[in-house]
Amino acid sequence: MSSTTRTPLDTVKHASGTPGAEQPWAELGLSRPEYERIREILGRRPTGAELAMYSVMWSEHCSYKSSKVHLKQFGDKAPPSDALLVGIGEQAGVVDVGQGYAVTFKVESHNHPSYVEPYQGAATGIGGIVRDIIAMGARPVAVMDPLRFGAADHPDTKRVLPGVVAGIGGYGNCLGLPNIGGEVVFDPCYQGNPLVNALCVGVMRHEDIHLAKAAGVGNKVILYGARTGGDGIGGASILASETFDAVSGEALGTEGKGAKRPSVQVGDPFQEKLLIECTLEAFAEDLVVGIQDLGAAGLSCATSELASNGTGGMRVELDVVPLRDATLSPEEILMSESQERMCAVVEPAKAERFLAVCEKWDVTATVIGEVTDGDRLEIYWHGEQIVDVPPRTVAHDGPVYERPMARPGWLDALRADDAAKLPRPADPGELRAQVLRLVGSPNQADKSWITSQYDRFVLGNTVLAQPEDSGMIRIDEETGLGVALATDGNGRYAKLDPYAGAQLALAESYRNVAATGARPLAVTDCLNFPSPEDPAGMWQFAEACRGLADACRTLGTPVTGGNVSLYNQTGDQPIHPTPVVGVLGVIDDVARRTPMAFATEGQLLYLLGDTRPELGGSAWSQVVHEHLGGLPPAVDLERERLLAEILIAASRDGMIDAAHDLSDGGLVQAVVESCLRGGHGARLVVPEELEAAVFLFSESQGRAVVAVPRSEEMRFTDMCGARGLPATRIGVVDGDTLELQGHFGIPLTELRETYERTIPELFA
């Protein structure tokens, strides 16, 4: 065996002398023009380590190369907002919520890993987004998880869902962050490609905002947190096994060690909890110039971004990085996505104290390099230079593509297949049966089997949590200042019309925040779409971006950051385009919040907004007719804004005791949820001009149902009248039955049984 000789280190010098060496750029996901561009930038072929860095940083995931041209609109069309302290482009946006507080929040996807390994994929999704928040200098105060799975009764969903839920719980609970909301949606289009999005929100004082940059010549670059292992190395294993290190792998008897490691990272929430406390303590003592978390592309990303955002020069000694696996090659170390690691830039005089804070929290910390006065990122391995690049070319000047787009050929036929022609229930008995089918359908049924696996109480500031319209967290115990957050997205709507679908996602999330009494301020989005290389998928993406940017401008809520996830498809089966939109709101005093429960007998139920026969893309069309066609409900953003103003004023002035947003499932779903939450029934009357099925199932937008104390009725209806918001009295909170007068009655016990049975039967 010739195995004792290790492949020579591919140094910069070696690369310069071997211009013709074959390099696995295609296996690493680079195109030939991209590879040629790298050679052009460097004036030579890249070393293995440089190739590793460029390949991960120029990937779709890190570079946004297909989406960038469309995302630009979120900045270009952003409404003027006094609230925005830090906009798009940083690790997370920062919003002023008053009283000197700033809030940072962001949603990200961890879709593909969660299909391969549901528990760790979902767990590390939480871990990554939480590190983004602490890197800004904020204390994380809550998480939320918008989730999409395949058909509820599909055998593989029984593998994926429990794993994802256990992973979110296992990681988030151990981290001590309340999980206050999110979504669980089932649709066959997500069968081979679940969507696991994670949102985190953090709070800080204005003066504590920190941005990731490596300014200041001589400043120390400190890597702290977990040791670096071989987990989460995507393409690096190709580099390692096929070109650079196959021989040494044999020598160790591990047969191409890289290829056998999981590409999904493994999370350690305990380590992350220590990172939170350690990082916040370092910030509090003013020990830090800039901090960046290590997520996708690991050290490649952290070093190149920190350097690029700073003055430009950085020198790193890669061989001092603490390892879990001593056999890792330099390329693997650069690409490793081992979790729970962060990189800080610290002034030399403060380095000792920074290391002491890490030691206090039992966190491993190592000085791996320093900021230089040059403009190159230089990385050394046992004294030999293996990387010498302009950091901007790695971090920011990646390729940008204007991918071809084409309105899908199938769209007209789909839209022509109008839901209005679907048979409506013929008699009260059928109407009653359809209500029960809807309420017991997996998408509409009670999700507490899932959410009870998440801690929603920890930190002691949870004012509202799922199933309320939005999660609400108190951020100041003295004044009662709080924030509310909701996430929404309806892939069925977006399939019918991606422009409107993105706007409807924003509208619902905005409405949910306002329903609890909070004023919507800012937006984060997670854009889950199919392959950008399919012109139809690219068109959907572009339409959704355009729709969301336009709607954000109208509603005055800027996008502060978010995430794009492309290539969500199984073979050639794309998911529904699924823009998930998170809205952050502020409430001056959380004691004024409006819950969803109908808790008091005799209170009057008012339906706010206009109800039209809009059933395209509705839950009713899906559950009763397995139908998707026609147009989604019409968007009316001015109406959404008016409705929000009314809900906020009514909450502030104590005119309503409960409010619930109307969305998928329509009025009946909202009323059932509020009745069950409060333990009271309701008597409803169908308004004269409406057909009963439309009254119950329509998903017309800009609507909410509210419970008004009789003493407040005049004041409330006067306010709605004066502002021009239709308010229709539809019934009263009463008894232990949901009764639709002249049609049917369903005892709460039967509703509850139907509503609560479905999910445990499928997954427990």
Place this chain on the structure above:
Amino acid sequence: MTARIGVVTFPGSLDDRDALRAVRLAGAEPVPLWHRDRNLQQVDAVVLPGGFSYGDYLRAGAISRFAPVMDTVIEQAGAGMPVLGICNGFQVLTETHLLPGAMLRNNHLHFICRDQKLRVENAGTAWTADYAAGQDIRIPLKNIDGRYTADERTLDELEATGRVVFRYLDGNPNGSLRDIAGIANEAGNVVGLMPHPEHAVEALVGTGRTDGLGFFTSILKRLITA
């Protein structure tokens, strides 16, 4: 003059801030204690809070039990100082043998977070004097390793000596033997339970109930009148 009540932070403690807040809302002086420090800062009582100290690695509470602070806590508890272990703190107390038994993985194998009804079986301990014996309370429960277990003889002895302090009502959430939610030592100064009284001290947050406040007012009265 009020009482000083310490709350220990171990690496991975999560509900330490909540416990400090509950102490404050009850009118006592909250004192943060650090796991590496043997000095208890002259506190009059100690709370071991919930969380996942050391990630629950090896076994919940098994590593924290060796923290320097625990040497002093064990010593002082033996001398009569009141100690309350909540959730992970209860697990630490069983690992130190200040309380008998152990916690196993929940019988349904899932983490469970819910509002839990309990009966206060013994209102004579340092931490339950503000409740009436037999009183029902509702406080949050949240754990994955919450199934109390002990051998039959220990269980019989706990029952016979009134040391079962809390019992689950309306459904045992995790398979705990004899529906036991919390117990005390022989002297009644050391109490451990899985549910979280510190999450039920304000009407505005959590479940909207304040049934847990009595733990902290009980100890305060005991310490002030002592």
